Amino acid sequence: xxxxxxxxxxxxxxxxxxxxxxxxxxxxxxxxxxxxxxxxxxxxxxxxxxxxxxxxxxxxxxxxxxxxxxxxxxxxxxxxxxxxxxxxxxxxxxxxxxxxxxxxxxxxxxxxxxxxxxxxxxxxxxxxxxxxxxxxxxxxxxxxxxxxxxxxxxxxxxxxxxxxxxxxxxxxxxxxxxxxxxxxxxxxxxxxxxxxxxxxxxxxxxxxxxxxxxxxxxxxxxxxxxxxxxxxxxxxxxxxxxxxxxxxxxxxxxxxxxxxxxxxxxxxxxxxxxxxxxxxxxxxxxxxxxxxxxxxxxxxxxxxxxxxxxxxxxxxxxxxxxxxxxxxxxxxxxxxxxxxxxxxxxxxxxxxxxxxxxxxxxxxxxxxxxxxxxxxxxxxxxxxxxxxxxxxxxxxxxxxxxxxxxxxxxxxxxxxxxxxxxxxxxxxxxxxxxxxxxx
Numbered sequence: 001x002x003x004x005x006x007x008x009x010x011x012x013x014x015x016x017x018x019x020x021x022x023x024x025x026x027x028x029x030x031x032x033x034x035x036x037x038x039x040x041x042x043x044x045x046x047x048x049x050x051x052x053x054x055x056x057x058x059x060x061x062x063x064x065x066x067x068x069x070x071x072x073x074x075x076x077x078x079x080x081x082x083x084x085x086x087x088x089x090x091x092x093x094x095x096x097x098x099x100x101x102x103x104x105x106x107x108x109x110x111x112x113x114x115x116x117x118x119x120x121x122x123x124x125x126x127x128x129x130x131x132x133x134x135x136x137x138x139x140x141x142x143x144x145x146x147x148x149x150x151x152x153x154x155x156x157x158x159x160x161x162x163x164x165x166x167x168x169x170x171x172x173x174x175x176x177x178x179x180x181x182x183x184x185x186x187x188x189x190x191x192x193x194x195x196x197x198x199x200x201x202x203x204x205x206x207x208x209x210x211x212x213x214x215x216x217x218x219x220x221x222x223x224x225x226x227x228x229x230x231x232x233x234x235x236x237x238x239x240x241x242x243x244x245x246x247x248x249x250x251x252x253x254x255x256x257x258x259x260x261x262x263x264x265x266x267x268x269x270x271x272x273x274x275x276x277x278x279x280x281x282x283x284x285x286x287x288x289x290x291x292x293x294x295x296x297x298x299x300x301x302x303x304x305x306x307x308x309x310x311x312x313x314x315x316x317x318x319x320x321x322x323x324x325x326x327x328x329x330x331x332x333x334x335x336x337x338x339x340x341x342x343x344x345x346x347x348x349x350x351x352x353x354x355x356x357x358x359x360x361x362x363x364x365x366x367x368x369x370x371x372x373x374x375x376x377x378x379x380x381x382x383x384x385x386x387x388x389x390x391x392x393x394x395x396x397x398x399x400x401x402x403x404x405x406x407x408x409x410x411x412x413x414x415x416x417x418x419x420x421x422x423x424x425x426x427x428x429x430x431x432x433x434x435x436x437x438x439x
Contacts, residue, residue, distance in 0.1 A: 034437060035060045037114075037121035037143070039107065041130040043069050043077060046148060046197075046218045050125070051075060053426050054433070062119060064110060064132075066103075080110035092172070096179025100131030108135035115139055123436045128187035137190045144436040147191040149213070151346050152184060152204045153177040158344045159259060159291060163385075166258065166293070188212070193432060198347050200367040216428040219421030220352050224329070227358035227412070231333035235318065240280065242334050247279045247398055250335040250359075252328065252350050256285040256301040259292045260348070261341025261364060264387055266304040270311035271391035276398050281317045282331055291345065332357035337397040341384055342366055352419050355379070355411035360404045362393050372419075378410035 036059050038047045043065025055061045055075050063069065063077040071077040084102060086095055121140060126133040127148045136145055155161060155174045188194060188205070194213045196202035202215050227244075234241040242248050249272065253260035262285070273279060287299035295303060301319070320327075328350070332338065338359040340351040347368040354361055355372070363369040364384040373379035380397070382389045397404055418424060 033058050033060060034122040034433070035120065036062070037119075037124045037140075038063045039124060039126040039132050039136065040064075041066050041103070041127065041132060044072075045127060047125055047127075049219050049221075049421055049426065050429055053429065062114065062121070064107065064114070066106075066130075078110060078114060080106045082106050093175035094179070096176050097182050100134065100179070100183040103131035104134030107132040108139055111136065111139040123433065126187075128184060131183055133187040133190065134183065144192045145190055146193045146195060146432070146436065147187050149184070149188065149191075149194040149196050149202075149205055149209070151201055152206065153180050154204070158204070162343045163258060165263070193436065195432070198368060198371040200344075200371050201346060203367075214428070214432055216432065217352075217419050217425050218349070219425030220349070220356050220415050220419045222356050222412075222416055222420050223422075225332070225353045225356035225415075227408075228330075228333045231330045233327065233330050233334060238318065240318070242280065242282075244334050246334065246336070247276065248331075248335045248337075249279055249281045249394060249398065250331050250338045251281075251283045251285075252331075252338070252340075252354075253285040253290075253348070254322075255288045255290045256283070256299070256304075257289055257292065258300060259290070259343045259345055260285075261339075261343075261384060262300060263304045264341055264385065264390065265339055266308055267387045268391040268394065269317070270308050271388070272394050272398075273311075273313055273316065275391075275395045279316065279398055282320060282335075283318065284320045284323055284328060284331070286322045329353070329357060332359045335359050336401050337362060337394055339390070339394065340364070340369065342368060343384070344368060347371060352415055356415040356419075358408050358412055360397055360401075360408050361411060362390065362397065372414065373411075376407075378407055378414045380407075 036054050038044060038051055038061065040047055043063045044051045051061055051063060061075050063075060065077065065079055067079060067081065069077045069079040082102060083106065086098055086102070090098055121143045123144045123146060124136055124140060125146045125148070126136060129150065133145070133147055155169050155177055160173060160177070161169050188209045191212060194209060195216050196205065196213060197217045199215055202213055205213065229244050232241065232243050251265050253262060256262040269281065287301050332354040338354045338361050340348070340354070340361055341364040342348065344367045351361060351363065351369070352372060355378070361373060361379040363373050363379055363381050365375070365381040366384055369381065373381055375381040380393055382393060
């Protein structure tokens with residue numbers, strides 16, 4: 001596959017299996033049990049569905065993660081521990097790569113112990129982001145190595161150099177990115193196959209890796225993430241209960257930070273709340289920083305709330321922090337309008353889960369979002385920085401919800417056709433397993 005920056009909407013790799021019937025036929029090819037190893041810093045991480053799938057098909061599966069690893073029923077899981085930290089006097093520009101070496105060493109030592117116990121995998125799946133993949137081939141040179149290649153860093157126009165509110169990509173910043181990419185480049189060189197979740201994320205990788213790469217999303221459980229008119233959420237301490245049909249606006253991110261457009265959303269809220277006096281706003285996310293620079297003090301949540309707090313009705317704004325998945329899903333089944341903004345960066349599962357649950361998504365017209373949403377067809381898109389435009393679009397959806405029911409249905413259909421776990425993504429992984437096994 002030749003990767004281009006202008007890959008069209010949902011132009012997934014041709015190796016994706018086209019139907020569930022094809023998927024069933026592929027499984028006939030697995031004539032013998034394989035030994036599979038899954039390596040992830042937060043095991044099972046993005047491999048959680050694939051691990052279960054492989055175990056259910058009779059393959060011997062072993063997992064490896066950092067720290068305390070929880071074993072699933074019937075699946076052996078091991079852990080590695082870090083025996084040292086960064087060298088206190090190391091050059092600051094080398095620290096990022098040293099961190100990867102330290103973790104790669106810990107992983108390699110754990111794999112040596114696994115090998116001495118007699119386990120020789122046929123295929124190793126690894127997320128290389130933290131360094132775990134650096135020495136896998138040194139321990140298991142005959143195993144096929146498949147790396148989950150989510151993203152490749154650039155110093156301008158992606159997670160850095162995109163937002164003018166945070167100008168000046170320093171030489172130190174570029175050195176840090178070089179350390180991150182050095183680890184990823186070594187993983188790309190070593191791997192037999194790479195997997196990237198979306199076309200745009202694949203397009204960030206160097207062009208020479210294209211012939212190794214498959215575009216396969218981890219998969220959305222559309223049987224779980226589906227509309228539910230009986231969904232309810234109650235906050236007794238605030239005297240609030242919501243259900244489908246209520247005027248609810250939602251915003252969700254792992255952490256409330258600029259990379260996910262939290263500052264843009266908060267600046268649109270005063271106008272939205274003034275024009276929609278009955279709207280209730282539910283904001284999900286922690287106070288930490290998942291991506292990018294940390295604020296000089298406090299949290300981004302506090303910074304941008306202070307900026308507009310005097311213009312908001314606090315009785316109608318609910319910061320939920322980090323919530324259980326079932327509560328998130330109920331929010332997506334209830335919300336009248338869901339806002340998802342992001343820099344050009346990794347696409348969140350949450351936006352696809354929202355679409356699958358029947359939410360109307362207003363998203364940023366940035367490359368990762370455009371892999372899933374077509375403006376006016378299955379959602380609405382606007383410029384990431386357009387605060388006034390965001391307020392206008394949100395108010396229209398809140399006021400005229402029924403007009404957008406067709407988009408809601410189209411959004412779910414998009415996920416069913418391109419991101420469904422059972423009929424699209426696991427079949428694509430079945431084809432990849434077949435290719436790795438040489439059938």
